[in-house]
Amino acid sequence: MPENFLSFKNVSYVLPNGETLFSNISFDLANGEKAALIGENGIGKTTLFLLAQNILSPSVGKIVCGRPPAFLAQKINRDQTVAEALGVSNILNAIKDVNAGKTDHALFDIIGNQWTIESDIRQALNTFRLDHVDLSASFSKLSGGEQEKLLLLSVFLSQSAILMFDEPTNNLDSSSRDVFYDYVQTTPKTVFIISHDRELLQRMSCIYELSAEGLKKYGGNYAFYLEAKKSEKEKLNAQKNISSKKQDV
Numbered sequence: 001m002p003e004n005f006l007s008f009k010n011v012s013y014v015l016p017n018g019e020t021l022f023s024n025i026s027f028d029l030a031n032g033e034k035a036a037l038i039g040e041n042g043i044g045k046t047t048l049f050l051l052a053q054n055i056l057s058p059s060v061g062k063i064v065c066g067r068p069p070a071f072l073a074q075k076i077n078r079d080q081t082v083a084e085a086l087g088v089s090n091i092l093n094a095i096k097d098v099n100a101g102k103t104d105h106a107l108f109d110i111i112g113n114q115w116t117i118e119s120d121i122r123q124a125l126n127t128f129r130l131d132h133v134d135l136s137a138s139f140s141k142l143s144g145g146e147q148e149k150l151l152l153l154s155v156f157l158s159q160s161a162i163l164m165f166d167e168p169t170n171n172l173d174s175s176s177r178d179v180f181y182d183y184v185q186t187t188p189k190t191v192f193i194i195s196h197d198r199e200l201l202q203r204m205s206c207i208y209e210l211s212a213e214g215l216k217k218y219g220g221n222y223a224f225y226l227e228a229k230k231s232e233k234e235k236l237n238a239q240k241n242i243s244s245k246k247q248d249v
Helices: 045-052 089-099 105-111 117-127 144-157 174-186 222-248
Strands: 006-014 020-029 034-038 060-065 162-166 190-194 206-211 214-218
Touching: 006 045, 020 045, 020 060, 020 206, 020 214, 034 045, 045 060, 045 162, 045 190, 089 105, 089 117, 117 144, 144 162, 144 174, 206 222, 214 222
Parallel strands: 034 190, 034 206, 162 190
Antiparallel strands: 006 020, 006 060, 206 214
């Protein structure tokens, strides 16, 4: 199974009060797809994401994932270093130990092929205008905006093949949003996003709409989705007119 494979098979989720939030949801994500999940507030988008992240379990159905996806944790430890927040402290420490002469095989396993991780991080920080941030600095000492950017960056830097974001651009300034858009479009990884940001949705390769009728995939960006919805509405109105004329006869 590919690492970037995510599959829902006839998944349903029932709320604690017994209400069915959604049912018979089936879809597959793979091959570096850039997908967005849209729908009305309260329809179950975040719940669907929590199921994909194995934080919740489906009431019915099966979810298969090639490798656990990367996502922003609901609870963030503010009392950690920037390197720890980015999830790279163990790699940086292993490289430091090897450079100091240690030859433990476990260190090389931790590093893998990420020997340039520090320079890669520096470049990424510079792109997000965080070049002033030291990796050993306390995460809690950073501003809210700086923390937000670092947490988004931690997802991109992860070893996961599937990256998941829930309204990632809400608190970003214009330049940071542009950086985020570029990361999404250029990463070879699979990206799955909940968003109302139309500029971001316009850069997606497909749109999934969650509604009371279930989940439907539209194989293009947001403009494609709007055209498809317009066409669906026109066909529905045409069918209603035909039915109305038949009743009048």
